[in-house]
Amino acid sequence: MAKKSNSAEKRHRKSEERRLRNKSAKSAVKTSVKKFTVLAQKKDLGADAALKEMIKKLDTAAGNGIIKKNAAARKKSRMQRYYNAMKSTQ
Numbered sequence: 579m580a581k582k583s584n585s586a587e588k589r590h591r592k593s594e595e596r597r598l599r600n601k602s603a604k605s606a607v608k609t610s611v612k613k614f615t616v617l618a619q620k621k622d623l624g625a626d627a628a629l630k631e632m633i634k635k636l637d638t639a640a641g642n643g644i645i646k647k648n649a650a651a652r653k654k655s656r657m658q659r660y661y662n663a664m665k666s667t668q
Contacts, residue, residue, distance in 0.1 A: 603635075603644045610635045614657060618664045629661050 610632040617625040633654055640650035
């Protein structure tokens with residue numbers, strides 16, 4: 579087997595680090611979305627704080643290029659509409 583070049587080895591290392599970092603951030607976004615939806619369905623008072631936390635995680639992920647900015651905006655918009663609909667039925 580031929581030896582990889584030093585630059586190829588470093589590129590592989592760095593891409594693996596980025597992949598794990600991105601995976602962690604995406605997972606955190608999904609967890610915060612799920613936490614918000616569960617609280618909103620229960621009409622819990624903690625849904626407001628969960629919504630703010632979710633928006634913060636989405637903005638951070640979009641700012642770092644982990645998810646696209648339009649995808650983050652679309653998700654925030656849908657969740658805000660969902661929150662407003664749940665709030666109006668109380």
